[in-house]
Amino acid sequence: MALRHILFVEDEAPLRTAVAEQLADRGFHVEQAASGEEAVDRLSSFAFDIVITDLRLGAGPDGSAVLDEARALYPDIIGIVVTGYGTVKDAVEAIKRGATDFIQKPFQLDELLHVIDVALEQRRLRTENAYLRKQLEERYRFEGIIGKSAAMKELFALLETVAQTSSTILITGETGTGKELAAHAIHHNSPRRAQRFVAIHCGAIPETLLEAELFGHVRGAFTGAVATRAGRFEEANRGTLFLDEVGTMTPALQMKLLRVIQGREVQRLGDTGVIKVDVRIIAATNHDLAKMVAEGAFREDLYYRLAVIPVHMPPLRDRKDDVPLLTQHFLAKYGSALARDRDPGLPPPQVGIAQEALRHLMSHAWPGNVRELENAIERAVAFTGGHRPIEVRDLPPAIQAAGASIAPLDMTIPEQGFDLPGYIDRLEREVIARALERTGGNKGAAAKLLNLKRTTLVEKLKRMGRAEAPRAS
Ligand SMILES: Nc1ncnc2c1ncn2[C@@H]1O[C@H](COP(=O)(O)OP(=O)(O)OP(=O)(O)O)[C@@H](O)[C@H]1O
């Protein structure tokens, strides 16, 4: 059986540490949270299998709020509520809101273990039989952009505001962070939405052609110009022009673009007259344009014209709490694609993901950002064919090696760096948990197995169990 990860939320410290220790002895990986706030924080960075929470938690969010948060992030998580005397009504209420089971204080460890066993069995049956039922909630999306992290909520608010203006926008961000998606979202929320959204990928077109593409040309303007053609600026008139990969433009073209932006008129190649245009420009780049300006590779005046409103798309590794939601989104997307390709006589495919696989997704550094995640899910769904939930083995090798398991020593350090203390911390937790699993929770035997003194192991377990222990993000 895979190692089970439990988050134990309880504000009474002695009870919390005692139960956590007993559960750890039984081979569970337990982390503790002393308040609702702490619990919510832990949940945002780690995909637990089970959350056990006291209903009353002093100040801050209470147990039901913790459960709501847990279920919003992980629809398949097991929620167990601990209640005091005379609060069965609250427990029933919690069950109605999605808790799997409840247990009353004071309880014996065996009672709790029984509740956990039953819940795990229920979940196994549920993930085997069920397919996605949970629709993504409106508030976690802006147009096609999904996210619930603080960074993304902030971004949605910014996009909504800037959509109302006609200002030029510069969208920056690493590859796959959703720059093009954001450009669409802005256009579709702007007063220009009824007009055209015209996109041009500046990096993909040779310079000579790019100029003609942007500004148009008259017949005979250059070899091959067999007819007069309007440019993209004209096509986008009264609408939005999306200049993707604007950092790749040559200095000559940068200069022409600047003139058009300032003069609001274009001249077709080979023509003498000018044409007035009313175009909202959204530019995007994954280059560091400010640095290019400093190095003289990009015109400073154009940079300021473009970056009237800068919008930055945060990398996925900085908002890991978006991973479960994005995963659900892509599961739904590729699950229904599977359904469409299928014989209508067959039962609808089930698309789900094992919590352990989700943990790997959350540990991965995602150099390719959301696009990489989307590709990973698409691939995994194809492997399962919708016959079973996605397991770790269905994920691309780089992701299988991430986080929850031990990465091979010949790993290469990713471009954006590597969190060594976090890695060592995870490694230690994982190895200790496996040793305890092997010895059925016997600490003495586990210590021997790991060449540690028993007291050292006990110390480490205490430290790992402490709520303020280093994050295994
Ligand atoms: N927040 C998000 N929610 C849902 N899908 C997303 C999100 N971000 C990106 N995607 C998806 O990821 C893929 C890449 O997004 P997009 O093309 O907008 O990235 P980009 O920043 O323009 O990348 P590049 O710099 O490589 O062009 C697309 O399929 C897009 O739909």
Ligand SMILES: [Mg+2]
């Ligand atoms: Mg792009």
